[in-house]
Amino acid sequence: DCKILCGFGDRLCQMLDEKLDAQNNEQGDESDPDKTIHYIPENIEVRKEKRQLDIKSQKKKSPLSPKRNRKEYNPAYRSGAYAILITLYENCVGNCTSMTKNEIVEKAQNLCDKSFTKPERGSYYTSWSSMKALLEKELVAKHGNPANFCLTASGKDLAVKLYDNNVTQMLEREAIENQAIKNKPTQNIQKENEIVHIGDNLEDKVKTSQSSNKSEKISDFETVLFVPNTFEVRLVVDKQETLGAKEKLQNDPILLELTNLGVPHDVKHLKVGDYVWICRNKETPNVELVLPYVVERKRMDDFGSSIKDGRYHEQKFRLKQCGIQNIIYLIESYGDNTHTGLPLTSLYQAATNTLIHDGFTVKFCENLKGTAHYLHMMTKILKENYESKTIMSCPKVNLEKSTINDDLVPLMNFQEFNQSGAKYKNFTASEMFIKHLVQLKGLSIDKAIAIVEKYPTVKLLKEGCDNDSEETKEIIANIQFGKKKRIGPAISNTLCGFYTSDEFP
Structure with a gap:
């Protein structure tokens, strides 16, 4: 076979x-x-x-493998489980044995970095999801209908340990801060009136710090002076960046983060920018001077929308005209950045153009918490560097660039800053010409402003193109902007072709 x-x-x-x-x-x-x-x-x-x-x-002959020592459950600081255990423990101390879910969420939110009610982008879980792990580990007991929660014996021991560690860390931080204050060299500061009206005595200072023609304009301006350590640096948050209603501000996520970080802040309506820092006198809070820093915050999805509807160029134009020399463009991630309206490559290219061509400082943050931490660090740096200086009010037209090392810092009044950044419906011919030019491909705001300085109106540019097109092209191509850059022949040909050709592609 x-x-x-x-x-x-x-x-x-x-x-x-x-x-x-x-x-x-x-x-x-x-x-x-x-x-x-x-x-x-x-x-x-x-x-x-x-x-x-x-x-x-x-298996019988082989030696037994040693059992792994299971790590003791220790929730992370300011996590959902941590906040729930501390809240229930404080409730036990107050002779209340159990709490409902709403009571726990209300009191535990201040102890947690994430929300108990809203999940983060790309996730379905909130901080309250930690309660399931606590129940499985028998650290919390659940009973009744509606459900009530209380600590078990093991849960109470863990909560006591967490509470003691938290108190110890707070005491250590306070001791370090007190020691740093003691070691800081004291400065003999002659305390005078917090607000000094500039008159004949300070006329010489004003003249030396500014040019003669500008000092004549200051003579009509009521100038105020803040001496060192008589004012406070505070963060101002735009009202449109919050939930809006007064009763909802307590639950606003960005304000909660700033409060937890100890950032002194106010909520106001800003005409331009989303965050600015002001110097407010401690005894006369109605006088506020704006530090030379402004932050424009964009979430990734809003960043894409602003590019498509034109707000991107319009907002950058108003930021450049507001009189603040340090402009920070803060871009915040939107979950995993999959629903941004535009490809990520286009968004990153726009951010690069903002950094290089516009001269803004571009900062990327992962989430809302990262934004709050960045604002916290900026506030801390500005307080350390400006509260020990002498600052004076100055009108926007006479405002000169200052550095963080200057002893006398001229600053703009907050009301003037807000008015200068407002959207006006009635534009001048030059302002309308700039808005018209930036709609053309390849023309940035800096290039448009440089062209308008040479040709203030559309009529003058068109007359130049009609009379001698080649000469006008050469003049436009050689116009300088920024750091000794030229407009170039490509844009000059586009402009002259646009205003002279009957059919422009």
Whole structure:
């Protein structure tokens, strides 16, 4: 039978027959169906049993592997589980044994960095989801309908440990801060009136710090002076960046983060920018001067929308005209940045253009918490560097660039800053010409402003193109903007072609 198979010859078939005959002689008659049918399965089962016995015997002989020591459950600081345990523990101290879910959420939110009611982008879980783990680990007990929660004995021990560690860390931080204050060299500061009206005595200072033609304009401006350590630096948050209604401000996520970080802040309506810092006198809070820093915050999805509807260029234009020299463009991620309205490559290219061409400082943050921490660090740096300086009010037209190392810092009044950044419906011919130019491809705000300085109106530019097109092209191409950059022939050809051709592509 084997000869019909490929590869089986006479010699191989003979060897197989010999082996089969020898096996049949050992096991008995080949015609016995029971022996021939059940022999192989029985042999396989025996082999399996032997293997199992061998494995068991080897396990018995081998030394027992040491059991891993399970780590004690220790929730992270300001996590959902941490906030729930501390809240229930404080409730136990107050002789109340149990709390409902709403009571826990209301009191635990201030102890947690994430929301108990709203999940983060890309996630379905809130801080309240930690309650499931606490119930499984029998640290919290649940009873009643509606459900009430209380600490078990093991949960109370863990909460006491967390509470003691928190208090110890707070005391250590206070000790370090007090030691730093003691080691800080004291400065002999002559405290005078917090607000000084500039008159004949300070006329010389004003003249030396500014040019003669600008000092004549200041003479009509009522100037105020803040001496060191008589004013406070505070962060101002635009009202449109919050939930809006007064009763909802307490639950606003950005304000909650700033409050937890200890950032002194106010909520006001800003005409331009989303965050600014002001210097407010401690005894006359109605006088507020704006520090030379403004932050425009854009979430990734809003960043894409602003590019598509034109707000991107319009807002950058108003930021440049507001009189603040340090403009920070803060871009915040939107979950995993999959629904941004534009490809990520386009958004990153726009951010790069904002950094290089517009000269803004571009800062990327992962989420709302990262934005709050950045504002906290900026506030801390500005307080350390400006509260020990002398600052004076100055009108926007006379405002000069200042550095953080200057002893006398001129600043703009907050009301003037807000008015200068407002959207006006009535534009001048030059302002409308700038808005018109930036709609053309390749024309940034800086280029448009440089062109308008040479040709203040559309009429003058069109007349130049009609009279001598080649000369006008050369003049426009050689117009300088920014750091000794030229407009270039490509844009000059586009402008002249736009105003002279009957059909422009």
